[in-house]
Amino acid sequence: MSPILVACISLVAMLALIWFGMHVAVVLAVVSFAGVWLIKGDPGIAANLLAQASSDAIASHIFGVVPLFVLTGFLVAHADIGKDAFEVANQLLRRLRGGLGIATVASNAVFAAITGVSIASAAVFTRVAVPEMLRFGYHPKFAVGVVAGSSVLGMLIPPSLLMILYGFLANQSVGDLFTAGIVPGLVLVLAYSLGIVVMSFVWPRSVYAGGALQPVDAMELMPVGLLLRKLVPSVLMIVLVLGGLYAGYFTATEAGAVGAALALVIALLRGKINPRTLWSVLTETGHVTVSVSFLIICATIYTRMLAMSGMPQFLVESMTHAGLGATAFLMLYVLIVIALGMVVDSSSILLIVLPLMLPLAEQFGMNLIWFGVVTVVAVEIGLLTPPFGLSVYVIKSTLQDQSVSLGDIFRGTAPFTLMMLAVLLLLIFFPSISLVLLK
Amino acid sequence: MASPPLPPARDSYRQPMPWKFHRVVQALNALGTLWIVLLMVLINTDVLGRNLFDAPVRGVTELVSLSIVGIVFLQLADTLHSGRITRADVVLQGLEQRRPRLAALLHAAFHLVGAVLMATILWAAWDPLWESIRMREYVGAIGDFTAPAWPVRLVMLVGLAATLATFLLLVWADLRRFAALGRGGLA
Numbered sequence: 001m002s003p004i005l006v007a008c009i010s011l012v013a014m015l016a017l018i019w020f021g022m023h024v025a026v027v028l029a030v031v032s033f034a035g036v037w038l039i040k041g042d043p044g045i046a047a048n049l050l051a052q053a054s055s056d057a058i059a060s061h062i063f064g065v066v067p068l069f070v071l072t073g074f075l076v077a078h079a080d081i082g083k084d085a086f087e088v089a090n091q092l093l094r095r096l097r098g099g100l101g102i103a104t105v106a107s108n109a110v111f112a113a114i115t116g117v118s119i120a121s122a123a124v125f126t127r128v129a130v131p132e133m134l135r136f137g138y139h140p141k142f143a144v145g146v147v148a149g150s151s152v153l154g155m156l157i158p159p160s161l162l163m164i165l166y167g168f169l170a171n172q173s174v175g176d177l178f179t180a181g182i183v184p185g186l187v188l189v190l191a192y193s194l195g196i197v198v199m200s201f202v203w204p205r206s207v208y209a210g211g212a213l214q215p216v217d218a219m220e221l222m223p224v225g226l227l228l229r230k231l232v233p234s235v236l237m238i239v240l241v242l243g244g245l246y247a248g249y250f251t252a253t254e255a256g257a258v259g260a261a262l263a264l265v266i267a268l269l270r271g272k273i274n275p276r277t278l279w280s281v282l283t284e285t286g287h288v289t290v291s292v293s294f295l296i297i298c299a300t301i302y303t304r305m306l307a308m309s310g311m312p313q314f315l316v317e318s319m320t321h322a323g324l325g326a327t328a329f330l331m332l333y334v335l336i337v338i339a340l341g342m343v344v345d346s347s348s349i350l351l352i353v354l355p356l357m358l359p360l361a362e363q364f365g366m367n368l369i370w371f372g373v374v375t376v377v378a379v380e381i382g383l384l385t386p387p388f389g390l391s392v393y394v395i396k397s398t399l400q401d402q403s404v405s406l407g408d409i410f411r412g413t414a415p416f417t418l419m420m421l422a423v424l425l426l427l428i429f430f431p432s433i434s435l436v437l438l439k
Numbered sequence: 440m441a442s443p444p445l446p447p448a449r450d451s452y453r454q455p456m457p458w459k460f461h462r463v464v465q466a467l468n469a470l471g472t473l474w475i476v477l478l479m480v481l482i483n484t485d486v487l488g489r490n491l492f493d494a495p496v497r498g499v500t501e502l503v504s505l506s507i508v509g510i511v512f513l514q515l516a517d518t519l520h521s522g523r524i525t526r527a528d529v530v531l532q533g534l535e536q537r538r539p540r541l542a543a544l545l546h547a548a549f550h551l552v553g554a555v556l557m558a559t560i561l562w563a564a565w566d567p568l569w570e571s572i573r574m575r576e577y578v579g580a581i582g583d584f585t586a587p588a589w590p591v592r593l594v595m596l597v598g599l600a601a602t603l604a605t606f607l608l609l610v611w612a613d614l615r616r617f618a619a620l621g622r623g624g625l626a
Contacts, residue, residue: 021531022549023524030556044563050556051563055595058511064482064503067475067510250486253503257482282472286510289475290518291525293511343527 003039007309010035014352024348025291029298032305039308046301053300058293061253062168065116067289068256069161073120074281075263076111079272081237082124084230085110090132091222098200098207100136101146104129105192108150109157109185114237114259116161118154118383119288122147122391126398139209140404141412142199144395148409149192149416151391152380155346157185158242159259162346162379164252165296166372169354173369174252175245180369180434184377187433188423195419206415233266292347299351312359319360326364330428333357334378341382345390349379370427373434377424384417386410449535450546451612452522460608464516467601471513478506498584505578505591512598516605519553540620547613554606561599568592 010031017027029050036046076082089103089110096102104125111121125147133143155162158178167174200207222230241259244250250258267273273281306312319329333353340349354375361371383391392409427433455461481499489495518524534542570576571589579585 018527019530020545021526021528023526023553025524026549026553026556030552033556033559047559047563050560051567054512054560054564054599055508055567055592059504059508059591061500061503063507064478066507068479068482071475071479249490254482254486257479258486260479261483279472282475283468285475286468286472286514287518287521287523290511290514291523293507294515294518295525297511343529345525348525 001038003309004311004314006035006038007306007311007314010305018344018348024344024352025294025298028295028302028351032298032302035305036301036308039305049301049304053297053304057297057300060168061251062164062174063293063296064253065164065256066161066292067285068253068260069116069159069164070288071282071285072256072259072263073115073117074285075260075267075273076114076237077120077124078277078281079233079263079267079270081114081233081263081266082107082111082121083128085234086125086128086132087222088227088230091227096197098196100129100133100138101142101196101200101207102193104133104146105150105153105189105196108153109189110234110238112153112155112157112185113242114234114263115154116159116164116256117288118151118380118391119394121154122151122394123398125151126395130399137208137210139205139207139412140401141408142207143412144399144404144409145412145414145416146192146196148384148389148391148395148413149420150189151394152383152420153185153188155376155380156181156188156373158182159245159252159255160376161292162350162376163372165292165347165350166354166375169350170358170368170372172372176369176438177372178245178252179437180373181376183433183436184373184423184427187426188377188420191419191423192416195415199415237262237266295347295351299355302351303355306355312356315356316360316363319363326366327428329360329364330366330374333360334374334424334428337375337378338381338385341379342385342389346379346383349382350375367431367435369438370431370434374424374427377420377427381417381420381424384413384420389413449539449542450522451550451609451616452520454612456520456605456608457611460604461520464520464601464605467513467598468517471510471517474506474510474513478503478510498579498586501578501584501586505586505588509591509594512595512602515598516601519602519605519609540617543613543617543620547610547617550606550609550613554603554610557599557603557606561596561603564592564596564599568596 014027014031017031018024033046033050036049037043040046085107086103089106090100093099093103093106107129108121108125111124112118115121126144129147130143133146134140154160158181160178160181163177163181164174166172167177196207237259240262241255244258245252245255264273337349337353340353344352358368361368383389386392389410392406392413395409396406456464481496481502485496485499531542531545534545568589571592576588577585578588
């Protein structure tokens with residue numbers, strides 16, 4: 001069997017096994033093991049690759065960032081920092097049509113600048129923003145839709161775990177990737193806010209349960225002093241973590257450690273955490289870390305298998321033979337990523353797709369920083385689409401309200417998924433949006 | 440589309456394991472958890488020391504890269520036992536509701552593959568451990584900071600062995616569920 005054929009069969013087998021529910025990391029390792037065995041004709045080589053990957057793949061300073069970012073996310077969620085940001089935004093934007101929705105988007109953006117993972121934000125804002133929106137007569141579908149839609153900001157606005165993972169796979173500077181995510185993140189915030197305002201004027205039934213705006217005068221107002229005090233922790237975290245990172249005081253990993261320590265101190269000072277919740281937060285952190293890291297380990301041998309088979313070069317040649325241009329490739333790529341996003345989670349997608357696609361992107365002379373931003377946005381769209389939409393499941397399990405079904409959440413999210421698609425196209429056709437802050 | 444309240448045993452995760460093995464797995468996990476805290480403290484000490492007192496802690500970079508390997512393998516078995524290793528459950532969830540016996544069998548097959556994978560890595564990582572001890576493998580730079588590499592390799596092997604055992608016990612639990620469903624428990 002030719003190596004190319006082996007690689008093709010492995011890819012098909014891989015997708016089938018993943019679809020039927022085998023653990024993604026196990027699939028990557030086992031299928032690549034068989035692939036290397038077939039290509040080299042020696043199981044020993046394949047086994048040694050596995051052992052080497054286990055001890056070396058994640059043995060790097062940069063992967064220390066995984067537990068630290070996840071821990072920061074969970075601690076910040078416990079410390080009510082997201083809640084405070086929402087309350088402040090809520091009061092400032094209360095006079096606007098769809099103001100609570102925009103407040104959710106805005107406070108999610110602030111939250112995203114503190115944490116590098118998006119699982120925390122979906123849970124936090126389901127608890128904080130959804131009840132408030134329901135109280136003021138917003139449609140339940142709209143309320144959960146806004147929360148799901150804006151939870152993806154977490155991975156786009158720095159710091160971001162996905163960007164770090166991409167930077168590692170594509171050998172690009174994490175700092176540049178972070179910088180490149182800022183403007184697209186703000187564009188998405190703007191698109192969501194405009195979208196909400198337009199929806200509330202043109203199609204009020206989709207926003208308000210009764211089809212009309214409710215008076216907001218019933219809202220209790222906080223004095224300005226309290227308003228400012230509520231902002232202190234968010235500002236402090238953003239200035240110290242992002243500021244320290246950009247000013248060159250420390251690396252991404254160290255930013256994660258500083259952020260986690262700071263979030264812990266804030267949570268302790270506010271009495272929001274006790275030894276037992278701290279331990280469960282830490283355990284949860286460990287589990288998320290392991291599932292991401294184990295994937296990285298198993299994806300290493302998959303990358304090696306692909307390289308041995310010559311599959312990436314083969315794809316490059318057939319693409320040029322077929323006369324496919326850069327744009328066609330990019331569209332195809334985005335479709336594949338979104339389709340995968342309907343079945344598996346974001347880090348799995350990056351690890352499955354990038355080893356195949358990066359050589360192609362390089363071949364087409366694409367800017368790999370911009371390609372990273374496009375990838376992350378496409379991956380995040382998958383978090384919102386059925387049947388797997390991870391954010392939607394998090395919201396469903398946090399909501400504890402049987403009257404709002406998974407289908408309702410997916411339907412409520414649909415307008416935001418469309419807005420995200422529009423932003424993605426914008427990013428694809430105007431690379432300067434992502435690259436404007438660089439150099 | 441709302442999922443009904445779950446019946447007690449649709450998969451084998453989060454259940455007590457024979458010989459109280461889940462205690463072992465949880466203990467390893469707790470060690471990993473403490474290690475995460477240590478990592479956070481260590482890095483913060485270095486950042487503060489370096490930027491405020493011009494006194495960096497030596498070897499933090501090397502220790503972080505060793506630590507992450509140690510943490511992951513200490514917690515691998517418990518993550519598996521908690522059902523938190525990433526997988527796509529679209530098909531499996533449907534089967535668990537409509538064809539629970541088939542789902543149990545599929546679970547067993549997947550866990551068996553996982554066990555074989557762990558056994559393979561364990562077998563291939565055995566020699567490198569002894570080699571590492573024999574040649575006094577280290578990380579870091581001589582004269583600045585060095586740390587031996589074998590303790591982490593040992594931790595890795597312990598974690599792999601615990602995960603192998605967990606996979607096998609999950610297969611056993613899957614098969615028992617399969618058998619129980621066949622004896623008329625097929626509701």
